[in-house]
Amino acid sequence: MFGISPAQLIIILVIVLLLFGTKKLRNLGGDLGSAIKGFKKAVSEDNNDEKKSDETEKLDAKATAEKSASTEKEKDQA
Template sequence: MFGFGLPELCIVLVIILLVAGPSKLPQFGQALGSSIRGFKKAIAGDEAEKIAEKKQDQA
C-alpha cells in the first residue's frame, strides 16, 4: 500500500533509536503496547454493543 518493506522499517527504527536514545526505548515500547491493547478493547466493546443491539432488535 505505502511501499514499506523491511529495509524502510529498519531505517525508521534506527532513526527512532537515534532520536529517543536507548534508555527511552522500553518506555516507548510499553506505551505503544498499552495503546494497542486499549484500541483492541475499544473495538471488542463496539462489537459487543452491536451484537447486543441485534439481539434486542430480534426480540
C-alpha cells in the first residue's frame, strides 16, 4: 500500500491514537459517518427530485395538449 509496510502503518496508528486519544477518534468516526449518510441522502433526494420534475413536465405537457385539443374541438363545433 503505497510503499508502507504493515509495521509502519501500526506505528503511525499508535502515534495518532496517543496524540488524539480514543474519545476524539471515536467522535471523529461518528461525525464522518453521519456526514457520509447526509451526503448519500442529499444525492438520493436530488435524484428523486429530478425524476419527479421530469414526470411533472410530461404531465403538464399532456394536460396542455389535451386542453388545446378540446379548445380546437369547441371552435370547430361553434
